[in-house]
Amino acid sequence: MNDGTPLNGTPAADPDLLYSAEEDALRDAVRSLLADRSDPATVLAGLESPAAYDTGLWRALATDIGAAGLLVPEELGGAGASAREAAVVLEETGRCVAPVPYLTSAVIAVTALLGCDLGQADVAAPLAALAGGGTVGVLAVPLPTAPGGPATPTVRAAADGALTGRVTSVADAAGAGLLLVPAEGPDGPALYAVEAAADGVRTDSVTPLDLTRPLGHLTFGGAHGRLLATGDRARTAVAHALLTGAGLLASEQLGVAEWCLAETVRHTAERTQFGRPVGSFQALKHRMAALWLEVASARAAARNAADALATGSADAPVAVAVAQAYCAPVAVRAAQECIQLHGGIGMTWEHPAHLFLKRAKSDELALGSPGRHRAALAGLVALDAPQLSTPLSS
Template structure:
């Protein structure tokens, strides 16, 4: 139970959130340890769908932000952000970003009385269906509505979308498309599309190109709602991605501090050297900064306050470079072992670098923030 007044940001974790964190962290420790994640990157099955079913259905993570009347658990972006934070700590290979964050948020931003929307949300929330939002992962909340997919005269869809997150694991694609009636969002069954994985830096989150050729589709949002629904999805995803970046930074700092305490040189733990103490202190302050920005974005999204766009832009502008810096320092301060494929540090750097581009670079968010606060450059 929170003691803050209505409208007051709450950056602390509640008891319920801490319980959720413990459950998710225990699950990942048991089924997505570093060795297991590293091993899976070398296989032809990059996603752990058994783990996904446990996370999505058994723990109920897929339906956290979906209202109870639509088949979810009626929680909020705060709880979803906490799962994202733990995903950043573990890099568990599950399609959470594509399905729970992007696809589900797009449907929640549409008309939730629409028959198809109700049907899809119920299945997504129950973990019975994996979704993906067919936009490039680099799309930003202030992007124009995409026009790469067109609505054909017979209502089918044709076009191509590149670099779609988690598309190769998806069973339904939520596709922005334009037609004679203007922009809209459409649901396309994955077998009706040609989905081809592309080589990506991040081996724990796959991206794919999606080609549609007269693909049967069901409209889930019309011209009156589709642009706002898409912006809602991208804004929510950018805000929650900051929590994943926080998780990356937190893991990197924790593991690096642990290592420098155990690694000895000249009869002393290397962590006792003053220069390394200073670097650790800098990283600690950055992680604290990232936590404040990410938690504020999550709390603002949950409360639906007027400064959502500002909070999200600030969170991405801060958390993105911090995640990269802590991952780089983790590799350097682990010495020789940090440079090897056997150590998981390189996976965290790859995720941090990929997240640096995902849903807008830090520079793009700073530029957008300037327009939001009327800052004249």
């Protein structure tokens, strides 16, 4: 892999890790909205709200800015953009741990639908609804599910489309209007669309570590679903949705790490001891410099994954595995350093640092743990399993 040759033997184009002018403009718009509507104080104030997500913020982001339809083709009501633009949005939502279902609905659910037959009315209609931001969709798989999908779906489908079974720990399930349910049908794997309010569907909310991304258990007791895809098409649609979600989750983790680093630098420049800013102490400067290098490397890994997904590179699975194996631990480390270098105030509920640690820890397990991605990477590049004992950052 070091010679730039991807898995299919075709020379790969050099990845573009820079941001285009259009991406910078999108970032400015999203950052301005979030600074006004989702600053840390606002997120803290609404943390224990019974609402599944901030509906006003989601409407502004999804509909007014049009972020919900970035990955949707223009002919279906979307922007016809790519994973690169969606990654920019996720960097900014990660930077303020915004309580919106962008990753689950606008990325994972949309990508799953795009993997189905777009000529079907049962596919085109919900895709247009998700693109408009009026409906929130989720792929009904447990949040820790890694790319490749669940080995065996826990939901069974009868010949008439009646679904039975239970799926646990589905992110943003409580606020979803549309459920995309992988199931084992009469003819093998299948993907169904089910209205969350339909008879035979029950959603039980659970208290997650990260209160800004609620989890729910879904129980299907004979709910009737609309068939979207079967066989290899269904399996591929789910697998690609999870791969895309994992790859772009790295951008959210990057945003978390960037906020933590910037906030730590700001605080240590203002906090004084012995008549000088604590940030001027050599030991703290070394810790922040080391963290800056890790964040810079995480940015490269996340951008590489987004670019590989956007261009349809054959090396996308490798890029995603590298990004998740590296960015997840960096986000956790950045959040831990943020709390430690804030001293006593960093340990309080009133300071937002705990929001970022909880999001970082939750993201570390989402869509496959770093260890799971290192194992996948070993298989993709034909490394022996014992080499996994060496951290990627060493």
